[in-house]
Amino acid sequence: MSFGGPNNPYQPPYQPPPTNPYQPPPPNPGPYSPPPPPPNTGPYVPPQPYPYPNPYPPYVPQPRPYVPQGGLLGGLRGAEWPPLRDLLRAGRQRMHGCVWLFLLLPCTWFVVPFLMAGYVFARSARVRAHRLFPPRAHRLYHDPQVTRLQKARALSAAAMTLALLIAYGKPEDFGEVQQQYLMRLVVTPPLLLLSAPVVIAVLYRWAPPHARPHMGQRMRAAGKAALWYVGAVTAIPLITGIFALSDDVPWLAAVLMVPLYWLLFFLGFATGPAVRSGFNSAGVHAALPALLTGVLVWEFAIISLVAGGRPPGPPLVSVLAFVGGPASVCAVAWWEVHRLQTRHGVRLRG
Template sequence: MSSGGPYDPYNPYQPPPQYPPPYGPPQPPPPHPYGYPPPYLPPQPPPPTSLWGSLRGLRGAEWPPLRVLLRGGRDRIHGCVWVAALLPCTAFLTLPLMAGYVFARSARHRAHLLFPPRGHRRIEDPDVARVQRVRAWTAVAMSVLLLVVYGKPEDVSEAQQQYMTRLAVTPPLLLLSGPVVITFLFRMASPAAKAYMRPRLRAAGRSALAYVGAVTALPLLVVGLVMVEVRGRGDLDPGFPWAQLALTAPFFWLLFFLAFATGPAVRTGFNSAGVHAALPALLTAVLVWEFTLISLVTGGLPPGPPAVQVLAVLAGPLSVTAVVRWELHRLRTRHGVTLRA
């Protein structure tokens, strides 16, 4: 019997066996960085959401249902507070607040479905947005400086009145100016671009009609409430409370709807921003010159010497037009967006 050889188990000098890749001898597990194995941690429940934490998240995210919002404050608010909130002497305040939250949540959800808050730009350009913010804050600072240097007390009240007037006339002015700018772009567009724009024009028209319908329904509901009130006082109609509730509920829902829909509707041009990437810039240039004419007609020239007055009147629309021109240039050179495409 021979002994030895490369695979002789009794040969103390034989080399260790070689394993073909990717196999090899079993390796021990790597040592834990802290010297001991990690302990087993069962899955932890999510931290309870406080009522204040729930309220802080209402601005940007979807509003939670009322039961979820109340459940968030159940562990943070003492039970005596809940009992006191439901007493008859305080229910006249807490119950309308709860009902108002339900109405506001429903109206906000519908308004943001119809007018997405962040749908005012098809192409987001951080440089353009930064220049627009700088221009806007510069305009505010120059207006305040003009009032401080040359203004009188009546000029301050007139400036506040012009600001409120601008807020009031912006939606109807946009409804009148938007179709003109859209018609201009549609006539300049190529046949392929027109086929792309048609369904988006129909969607924008439906959203604009919905907003106009909500605005029109509010005075009609007010007239209906007045008529129901007069009839209920005179005839003592037993159905008067139900008729009043049937008109009051949609009235407050429409108020909440318009409060949440007006801002996104103005920013998106009643969803016309999706029709053409250059449309928001063109609408901005048109609106700023219209606002300048309205301010001159309603309030006259700003305070100061004649040269300062002319500069104050023309600086705003000219600077906005320059920014719009630069934005259109960037859309054409960086994104290939032209007025005919």
């Protein structure tokens, strides 16, 4: 009997050789094993597409229908007027019963097409006017303290004018004040068109050399908008003159009514923003609106003195009233320029 060697029947059971405990186990070759990862052939491997179809399509925002805020007419006070189709669709549900009664009466049917055509003309002219003269672009930097001081100065000037009229004025002086106010409304646009180029030229001369190309580009944009306004103002008397000469051609008058109404709407919507912004002078230089205000107030004072005489009252009070108003406006304008220089780095000279 042999007790050793390979033929020993009492040898211990077979044990596998020792392996590295830190080595990962071999892959499972079974039928439910996950697919092997794709080979990495570069420093960046793009993400693999999802193997199943996406049940949720990508979100695409849809345009919301026009819903007027504050009623049908309250929505027209915003920055944008809706097209006529959207306005009628929204007003069909919000229209008052009296308006429906007005529309259903046969005697008023001829008015509805004119109202619709007038709205289309007004909207077209308003869009063009606000594109050339944005309503809220009269200041490049909004300063609440300057705005409050300007309002306080305007209220104090109105109170002083009323006090002078009550203390020293005559009955005809009240009518003269109203005439001067209407005269200012008429004279302001052409006076601003004449004064703005002079102030811009002086400021362009003072500006540093590196800022002049940017100012030149802005001046061309402002000049284009001003030419639109001057063209509209010039075209209206020309069209009315053609009306007077076209008595024998009735169809010509009907054709010219279309541009005349559009120009009137355009001037109505463009005059206010154009005067407040100084024909987009804030885009040329941030200090231009304040400088133009200081120049215009003295021009208005001289025009009022020539047209209506000095303010009522004793000589000393009259001189103080004549000088105090423009001087206070110039003080506020200069303080605004000072705040632009200290808070926003605006420079007048190079």
